[in-house]
Amino acid sequence: LLEQAVVEAYCSLGSQECIAKFKNIFGTQVLQKCQSKDAVASQCSTVAAPLRAKTYCYGVREGGESAFNKVKELYKVETVHIEKNILRDALACYNDVVALKELMLLALDRNSSFVRLQDVKSVFTSVSKNPLGAEIILNFLLERWEHIYEGLMPERRSITAIIETAAVTARSQYQIEQAYCGAFNLIDV
The missing domain is CATH 1.10.220 (Annexin V; domain 1)
Structure with missing residues (x-):
């Protein structure tokens, strides 16, 4: 070891x-x-x-x-x-932005059998560990709040975990504020 x-x-x-x-x-x-x-x-x-x-x-x-x-x-x-x-x-x-976004979209697509519902969080966690993924994950999340919310409604803990994963990658106060506002807008959906 x-x-x-x-x-x-x-x-x-x-x-x-x-x-x-x-x-x-x-x-x-x-x-x-x-x-x-x-x-x-x-x-x-x-x-x-x-x-x-x-x-x-x-x-x-x-x-x-x-x-x-x-x-x-x-x-x-x-x-x-x-x-x-x-x-x-x-x-x-x-290390390809399009492929990483496709991977996250596949994870969110509940009509696809690509990822089990309980594994969605793992996809986002893995993407966030890739330096390129860490750069795109927060914006991906902010752009797709409603899609994420609808796709993961049965598994609310996954929504929380994805938000936490993306928030860790925030590099500025502005990004943190965007995530915060996005989370509260999500509650109103």
Whole structure:
């Protein structure tokens, strides 16, 4: 565990060598092993369990659109919830504004089976951990108050959690005031 923590810290500080190793592991132990259309990550990926979250995250972040799309495919067909959660969190590592917004919209869409209602908060939390996601999440939330409220009405705790997640990313007094006013406007909806 200590060794794993050291490796994760080394990568998070931007070590290109470390990131390249995770990307290589992703390429050889996920992409190559899970090529078929009916591949299920929990069955085809040979990445050691303690390394999966970081490997998938760096794989998506560094692998571009093709890696993002492959992980999205794997997520959709995965049946093991632990693996599905890791795959879902990895999607939020992608450095593309359009894809991150699409991910959040899919999470809010109650007509879609992409994310279970109880996992909506996790999508927003994962997106907020991505520096690019942290930049866009508050505005996304403010622009879609009504959509979020309507989509998550049965699960009010998720609404609160999403607001808290987005509020943490506020970088100015103005953004905090926007979130505050938006929350009170939401109550009137």
